[in-house]
Amino acid sequence: GENVEQHPSTLSVQEGDSAVIKCTYSDSASNYFPWYKQELGKGPQLIIDIRSNVGEKKDQRIAVTLNKTAKHFSLHITETQPEDSAVYFCAAKVGTDKLIFGTGTRLQVFP
Amino acid sequence: NAGVTQTPKFRVLKTGQSMTLLCAQDMNHEYMYWYRQDPGMGLRLIHYSVGEGTTAKGEVPDGYNVSRLKKQNFLLGLESAAPSQTSVYFCASSPFIRTSGETQYFGPGTRLLVL
Numbered sequence: 001g002e003n004v005e006q007h008p009s010t011l012s013v014q015e016g017d018s019a020v021i022k023c024t025y026s027d028s029a030s031n032y033f034p035w036y037k038q039e040l041g042k043g044p045q046l047i048i049d050i051r052s053n054v055g056e057k058k059d060q061r062i063a064v065t066l067n068k069t070a071k072h073f074s075l076h077i078t079e080t081q082p083e084d085s086a087v088y089f090c091a092a093k094v095g096t097d098k099l100i101f102g103t104g105t106r107l108q109v110f111p
Numbered sequence: 112n113a114g115v116t117q118t119p120k121f122r123v124l125k126t127g128q129s130m131t132l133l134c135a136q137d138m139n140h141e142y143m144y145w146y147r148q149d150p151g152m153g154l155r156l157i158h159y160s161v162g163e164g165t166t167a168k169g170e171v172p173d174g175y176n177v178s179r180l181k182k183q184n185f186l187l188g189l190e191s192a193a194p195s196q197t198s199v200y201f202c203a204s205s206p207f208i209r210t211s212g213e214t215q216y217f218g219p220g221t222r223l224l225v226l
Binding site for chain 2: 001006009032034036041042043044045046049089093097098099100101102103104
């Protein structure tokens with residue numbers, strides 16, 4: 001079946017450094033790729049998304065890139081801050097109704 | 112706007128007991144989803160609904176049933192709880208995808224422990 005692989009599972013960075021999380025998807029028909037942030041004790045919240053007709057999208061300190069040929073997409077966070085510490089999930093749309101999520105990356109930003 | 116709410120927040124069950132988790136949304140969304148979150152496994156889709164009166168199976172539907180009698184509510188039932196169903200359960204809703212976007216809005220979760 002369809003799946004999404006996400007790496008790394010944990011990531012520790014110093015405040016101010018950049019963080020990169022990578023995902024690979026299996027369904028070549030997927031055309032929508034969101035990223036969610038989950039803070040401790042809360043539900044996931046959308047932070048950025050990208051569609052297959054776009055190669056890159058930025059929103060202030062976060063950006064997402066998509067390589068459709070390789071079926072890879074990545075989340076880039078620049079100038080990390082302690083409040084960026086959370087679990088991040090990538091996802092890929094499957095069919096018309098569903099998202100398949102990656103297994104998550106726990107990001108820790110040390111002051 | 113309360114968004115997506117889930118009831119209860121936490122529950123302990125004994126093996127074989129049954130329970131119903133309630134999800135409610137006040138955003139008039141067409142689509143609703145139930146996920147379970149387990150360590151190292153991300154979010155896995157249990158069941159979902161594309162409109163009032165409809166339901167469909169997700170990745171891990173066994174042992175669960177759902178109902179969507181009202182547009183704003185999506186119920187997840189465990190008929191005979193098993194320890195393997197110990198998890199955190201999240202409900203999400205989304206507007207009609209083709210016209211209003213695809214963002215899923217998540218509730219705060221229900222932590223379930225089955226002994």
